[in-house]
Amino acid sequence: MLQLNFIRENKDLVIERLGVKNFKTAKEDIEKVLALDNDRKSAQKNLDDIKTEENKLAKQIGGLFKEGKKSEAEELKQKTATLKQEEKQVGETLAKIEQDIRTLLLSIPNIPHQSVARGKGEEDNEVVKMIGEIPNLPEDALPHWELCAKYDIIDFNLGNKITGAGFPVYKNKGAKLQRALINFFLDEATKDGYMEVQPPLMVNEQSAMATGQLPDKEAQMYVIPLDKFYMIPTAEVPVTNIFRDTIVEEKEFPIRRCAYSQCFRREAGSYGKDVRGLNRLHQFDKVEIVCIDSPTHSYEQLEVMKEHVSNLLKNLGLPFRIVRLCGGDISFTSALTFDFEVFSAAQKRWLEVSSVSNFESYQANRLKVRYRDKDGKMQLCHTLNGSALALPRIVAALLENYQTKDGIIVPECLVPYTKFNIIN
RNA sequence: GGAGAGGUGGGUGAGUGGCUGAAACCAACAGUUUGCUAAACUGUCGUACCUAAUUACGGGUACCGGGGGUUCGAAUCCCCCCCUCUCCGCCA
The missing domain is CATH 1.10.287.40 (Serine-tRNA synthetase, tRNA binding domain)
Known part of the structure; x- marks a missing residue:
């Protein structure tokens, strides 16, 4: 706040x-x-x-x-x-x-950064950068949900039976691809100085409050009523809460953490083509990066994080664009957010795969994450986070963009992780 | 889940009704000493809010896991909750 x-x-x-x-x-x-x-x-x-x-x-x-x-x-x-x-x-x-x-x-929401423009919603966001080539797929190119069935790598019906819509079962090379992506993302984050952590997947009320999921976004979370726990919608919640009620040293800045977690979202109110296949799930995998720094350096860190995410997408060879969210689309707690969207060539759609935000002191004020400045005064830190990256839509784009008549080519950077170079 | 013990400042740890915002020690910071390092000595050493003042010397209130109660007065007594440890049970 x-x-x-x-x-x-x-x-x-x-x-x-x-x-x-x-x-x-x-x-x-x-x-x-x-x-x-x-x-x-x-x-x-x-x-x-x-x-x-x-x-x-x-x-x-x-x-x-x-x-x-x-x-x-x-x-x-x-x-x-x-x-x-x-x-x-x-x-x-x-x-x-x-x-x-x-x-x-x-x-009262966070106030947006000076660079955030007025706007109604998604349609008023500003595309600030576009990188990579959009592949030319043949007319009969398949959307990823059909590719999943064709190669038997992700089973949506099985998930429907076990739990319900939005809880797919990854199989065979599909499961291995998931594991490869997670490891790739974590390794890259580690290389860029983010300390890996494995947080709890459920949090208590205080934690959900501190990062801003409560009180206004309760309907987006799965709740464990008996124990009053919340399934995390993103690792941002537990990882940022590591620092709740702490006073950090200025010399520790920038504090960088990364975490792989499964994320759980109720996604109430979503419908139609948005939820087809992997486009929107109730449970999905994500590697998250979190950064804490002083107010004077937080915007530099935002750039560093954008660079990290860009490099991941470049390595995967996916065409993507960076979008600066307008006032109407930016989240309640964020001051400045850049979305990363990959082009999923068979659906011919841009899919959001990362959201990198600076919350300035808005979260820190609830979290009570502080540091002592040069004059010895207590100051609130700035907190930032970003997805690096969310898996399902990456998988969707990989499957669609890399499809050939012989199978789906695995990008080079992933082969050391998958140990195979084609899904067929 | 059952029984017991316990949660005090950055850390260790004293404190069982007023003289305790809290001893002592360690750490940290500043200074003295010193050719340098070490040691020694001196001083400072919680946070939030209110208020006075205004760039600096103050005054007040609250906080000893969290919440409530008893009392003129609570870190200290009582109740509830949370957490940690030990033993038993159960279990990956």
């Missing part, structure tokens, strides 16, 4: 920038939260004064008891009764105000 002090000092900017995100109630909400904060301050002062008085009296009473002046002590005790009542009242008022502030702050 946004820092209240920042909002107070940059009120107009915040309102203007929230407008870019099409956040309708920006002006009211910001004014309301500042008004509530003023109320909070006076209530706080009030409460502190009452407590000061109580503390003084308590000391006096203690002293009187020691001197054996019982009756005087009893007299003072009477005085504390009214104070305690006041304290209770003011305390309740304060607690309510604080709760209101928190609820309101949680409902």
